[in-house]
Amino acid sequence: AQKVTQAQTEISVVEKEDVTLDCVYETRDTTYYLFWYKQPPSGELVFLIRRNSFDEQNEISGRYSWNFQKSTSSFNFTITASQVVDSAVYFCALYTGGGNKLTFGTGTQLKVEL
Amino acid sequence: DVKVTQSSRYLVKRTGEKVFLECVQDMDHENMFWYRQDPGLGLRLIYFSYDVKMKEKGDIPEGYSVSREKKERFSLILESASTNQTSMYLCASSAPGHNTEAFFGQGTRLTVV
Numbered sequence: 169a170q171k172v173t174q175a176q177t178e179i180s181v182v183e184k185e186d187v188t189l190d191c192v193y194e195t196r197d198t199t200y201y202l203f204w205y206k207q208p209p210s211g212e213l214v215f216l217i218r219r220n221s222f223d224e225q226n227e228i229s230g231r232y233s234w235n236f237q238k239s240t241s242s243f244n245f246t247i248t249a250s251q252v253v254d255s256a257v258y259f260c261a262l263y264t265g266g267g268n269k270l271t272f273g274t275g276t277q278l279k280v281e282l
Numbered sequence: 283d284v285k286v287t288q289s290s291r292y293l294v295k296r297t298g299e300k301v302f303l304e305c306v307q308d309m310d311h312e313n314m315f316w317y318r319q320d321p322g323l324g325l326r327l328i329y330f331s332y333d334v335k336m337k338e339k340g341d342i343p344e345g346y347s348v349s350r351e352k353k354e355r356f357s358l359i360l361e362s363a364s365t366n367q368t369s370m371y372l373c374a375s376s377a378p379g380h381n382t383e384a385f386f387g388q389g390t391r392l393t394v395v
Contacts, residue, residue, distance in 0.1 A: 177322075205386075213372065213386040259324065269340065270384065272317075274324040 170195040172262050174273035181250050181280055189245045189276045191260030197221075202236065202243045203261040203270070213259065219243065250280045285309075288373050288387040295394050301360040303390050305373030311385075312378050314356035316340075316348065319370040319389070328371075331356055332378075363394045 171194040181187045193202065204216040217227060219236050227234045231248045247254055260273045289304035307314065313332055317325040317340075327340030329348040337348050345367060349357045356375075360367055370391050374384040 172324075174324075203383075211370070211372075211389040213374075213384075215383045215385070218383060261325075269327055269330070270315075272325040274322055 170262055170264055170271050172260050172271055172273035174260055174276050176276045178277040183251060183280055183282055184249050186246060186248050187250050187278065189258050191243045191273060193241050193243065193262045195262060195264050197264040200262060200264040204245050205259045205261065207257040207259065252280050252282060254278060255280045286373055286375055286385050286387040288390050290390050291388065293390055293392045295363050295392065297364060297394055299363050301363045303358040303371055305356045305387055306354050307375040308354065309375060309385065311375035313376045314350065315374040316358045317372040317374065318342065319372055325372065328358065365394050368392060368394045
């Protein structure tokens with residue numbers, strides 16, 4: 169069975185602080201894909217990144233960076249110099265061929281205050 | 283701009299009513315999905331479809347059915363709405379293969395009274 173755990177239910181930071189959102193996954197498949205989605209207050213989930221299990225290279229996109237570590241089954245997401253517009257619910261998700269579906273974590277609510 | 287459009291943003295229905303939630307995508311995607319989002323539970327897959335007239339059960343199909351008569355449209359049906367189906371419903375579409383990026387609609391917040 170596959171599982172995604174986002175232990176942080178809610179995080180509050182002050183603008184310009186760095187913040188890391190944790191994601192831990194479980195799967196027995198050797199080939200899998202990990203995703204991060206952002207859900208702003210408007211409700212529509214927005215795709216941020218996809219990573220396959222054979223690519224452990226970290227990724228940076230502007231203020232966003234992702235750290236994928238197979239040894240700890242984690243795919244953490246860091247926002248540098250957070251902004252109020254980053255306030256949203258962030259979901260980590262896992263796809264495996266064996267499960268043949270996308271499994272989402274429970275999400276982390278990020279609040280960035282002035 | 284690619285788009286997944288859900289017919290209603292907010293909906294209030296009475297217990298026992300038959301409810302239709304409509305979803306349309308303009309990206310010619312083969313795959314379409316219905317999820318339910320509840321606090322503390324994340325997104326849970328209700329049903330998905332890989333092609334017209336084709337459907338597969340997700341994790342929580344009980345009390346729901348779906349219809350896909352045209353490629354661009356995927357409907358979620360609550361045969362007899364109950365209060366425990368009060369939730370946010372999200373539709374999504376993607377190109378073939380679950381490992382591809384999914385595009386989501388804005389969600390329908392359904393309240394059953």
